[in-house]
Amino acid sequence: MDVTELPGIGKRRAQQLARLGILTAEDLLQHAPRRYEDRSRLSTLVEAVRRGEGLVEATVVQHDTFPRGREQVLKIIVRDSSSTAALVCFGRSVLARMFPLGTEVRVWGQFSLRHGEIQSSLFEAERLPAPPPPLPGFVPVYPLTEGITQQLLRNAVASALERVLPGMEEDLPPTVRNGENLPSRQDAIRALHKPAGLEEAELARRRLVFGELFHFQMDLARAALARRRARHRPRKPPSRSVVEPVRRALPFALTADQERVLGEILADCDEPWPMARLLQGDVGSGKTVVALLAACAAVERGEQVAIMVPTELLARQHASGASRLLAAGDVRMALLLGELGAAQRRELAAAIGDGSVDLVVGTHALFSEGYRYQNLGLVIIDEQHRFGVRQREELLAKADVPDVLMMSATPIPRSLALTAFGDMEISTIRELPPGRQPVTTHLARIGNEERVYTFVREKLAEGRQAYLVYPAIEEGGARELRSVTGMMEELVPRLAPHSVGFVHSRLSEEARNETMERFAAGGLDALVATSVVEVGVDVPNATVMVIEQAELFGLAALHQLRGRVGRGEHQSWCILVYQEPLSEDARERLKVLYRSTDGFFIAEEDLRIRGPGDMPGVQDSVKQAGFLSFRFADIRRDMPTMLAAREAVRRELEREQERKP
Structure with missing residues (x-):
């Protein structure tokens, strides 16, 4: 059913809903709330301001205004048994006619103490008839777009639940649903939008996540089976021993x-x-x-x-x-x-x-x-x-x-x-070969570089080699970035008498290869570079990796760069030099790298910090897989459900094979 067939949704509203990916009434029922407001109990105004939000019943006792620029902003003063509060109506002066003095109202809002009074400017209010209707319970709060309000969406969802949900087909085989002890799809959709409590809402979410991931894994499994059946691969016996x-x-x-x-x-x-x-x-x-x-x-x-x-x-x-x-x-x-x-x-x-x-x-x-x-x-x-x-x-x-x-x-x-x-x-x-010594990681602030370079000189004097990595090729741009060309002028005298070379992506491949091969052969003691050395030759004698302005690099790149050292018999070090102030994400990345050398742990933390869309190594495949368009699933949160769905797919395919004559 097209969304325009629902009451209150015309062509303009449909265009606005399309920005949320909602084209049909079925899409609307799969538009998951991002949270719920607990309107299952009444609060006094004093309790509501203490909790920050609440559902209150009160009487309108006064209308007032205050100037804001050229506008007079309406304040509706309400009173209950505990106190009075001002409902601040920015751009909503029409509410004065809707709630005249003496009106009994039910208000849900965020309440705080401001200017010596209890106030709420974020509120929903309705007239309270006699006898009062039941309390709303747990009310969904949906992701919105410009022109669409919570109330409009809630009304549209209510219409879709009544008109479309009864005809919505079950999406899981009975054997899978019974085996996993899951509610039906219809029950889950209903509970998603009108839960009796947060526990029921979470059960509904998990059920819908499972259904989504089950079909995703089933599509992948069937594609793999089809590929196998469609392409026969002849296998010859060995003709020689290798x-x-x-x-x-x-x-x-x-x-x-x-x-x-x-x-x-x-x-x-x-x-x-x-x-x-x-x-x-x-x-x-x-x-x-x-x-x-x-x-x-x-x-x-x-x-x-x-x-x-x-x-x-x-x-x-x-x-x-x-x-x-x-x-x-x-x-x-x-x-x-x-x-x-x-x-x-x-x-x-x-x-x-x-x-x-x-x-x-x-x-x-x-x-x-x-x-x-x-x-x-x-x-x-x-x-x-x-x-x-x-x-x-x-x-x-x-x-x-x-x-x-x-x-x-x-x-x-x-x-x-x-x-x-x-x-x-x-x-x-997962297992590393025996005898590999873990790389010791240190953090240093920009300003303490002299100690870092002293350490590098000591290691070079012992006959070891070092990488020094910078975020830019040359100086320039809005931000002050340390660059390969700029630091070469500084490092050659600082690291003397040791030989220093440099590589970056603007050099020809022939020039890069020649420098890297000289470094690998021991003809250079230190190599100044951009992250181009993230993938390079093995140099077992290289034991120091210095990365300046490390906060600008991603976790995967930092881990790869650190992996350039520690490939021989000698103890190795990675020194991450950072520039303050650090963003919260940058601080998290450096903490993770400092605490762990486990690439699998680091990969999971990288996913947690920046999300799946930017993960190195998977962007193209991720886009092809289409998982970023999941309606309910979040792969960072729903990994256990992903594994359960994968196992359910395996069992269901086995049952299909058994049923074949």
Whole structure:
């Protein structure tokens, strides 16, 4: 039913309601109150001012006015058994005719002591007939938009409850509703708008959240099932031994988490449908070696593997590490970069095309038109959030039905993972390899930098290396930001005789790579940079990370930057230098990072502080999943319900399979 079919809703009101996402009467019934006012008991005026709000019954004893600019503002004076109060009627002088002297009124309002009297300027009043009607109970307070009042919405909802609710269909199967002991959808909608108490209102909200999340998870599950059924993935038996020789040659043992996750990936690769899996773990948890062992399993079956990374520097690092780790398996590798000359490109394209290359590491150049793969079986996308959907799809188009393994740079909150990547399987590595020393984090105010630089010089003198990160490339703009170019002039003499280099995003990729490689090789003692080093080469000898004006960085970026140190045998430090005054969110971020090095905890706190829309690593997927349009659910609050709905979906799909002949 269109919302204009409800009494009191014409074309103009409908346009205003549309701004709230309300187009139909059904939409109106799903417009959830943001809170409730307890009008289930009467208060005296004295009690109401003590509580800040209340429902009072009183008599109009006087009309008064006071000047406000050129306007005379009406005051209606009311009296009950405890005191008198002034109802201040800004822009509502018509109330003088509605409530003449001697009128008995029932008033709900926010009351306070002002100018020596009890006042309320935020109030709702009605004439009190004899006998008085029942008390309103718990009254919903809705999100509004310009032109729409609470009373208008309440009246419209009341009409919709009467005319539309009886025909509203149940949205949960009986087996699910009975199994979860949930009320019907109609009962929940009615209780949402007209609850007998706050407990009933909360039960109604939880029921509607469950229904919404159940259907969301069911849609994802059915999409995953449809993808599996529609795309048969041929599986060949191994034609050579690669995984075991590589495992035997590893200079370390896999952690229990790495073993478990590798098992999950290899099990996927035995199924008759293509794998779609997200691999996430904290900084330094060993995701890459798991991905490389999965690549070995594909090579064993005669398939090619493509590993796509966001930068050429990272591609070189992956290729270098992979060549060492995979040498025992005789894996034929290639590095595909955009800077290759024409002859090199032709030679590499021929090798990829005839299958004489098993594994290719590269940037977006991997999906260039000039490259055709003979048998691309596994696509690994590292730092998946740095690639757009179109780039990922262009690479996947290079194969018929490839397995896909996406890797996240830092942990994603579980609630976001279940929404943004709900149609994928998710593997999580929580355990860090043994022997890694936690990075010690310190906070310092701007003004105490000399102590920080003294500490940096001491560590450089011991033969260690340091990063110094700043929010801007160069000085300028409305805010005074410390910059790479400005601080280079200051730091070169301050850190002398130690060598200092710099990188930022405006340098050519070739110049950035050259500087980073010099730093990694020990040719530079200190590296001054923007957050461009958030993703960079491993430098085990780097033990100090200084981040100035740290309050300007997001939690995920700060955690990633801190993860650049602590990669070797030496104790490492991260020093967060902040500038006061701090906003409440900035103070919260710095506290979280100071107290914890657990990336999963930090990710959940990041979600709590800034909400889901800005979370790194998931923005594109979040928009595609559409979960920000949930009417009832809030993934920060409703994670237990999300998990319960996911489990209910699993059981319901099992029952569907059992009912099939």
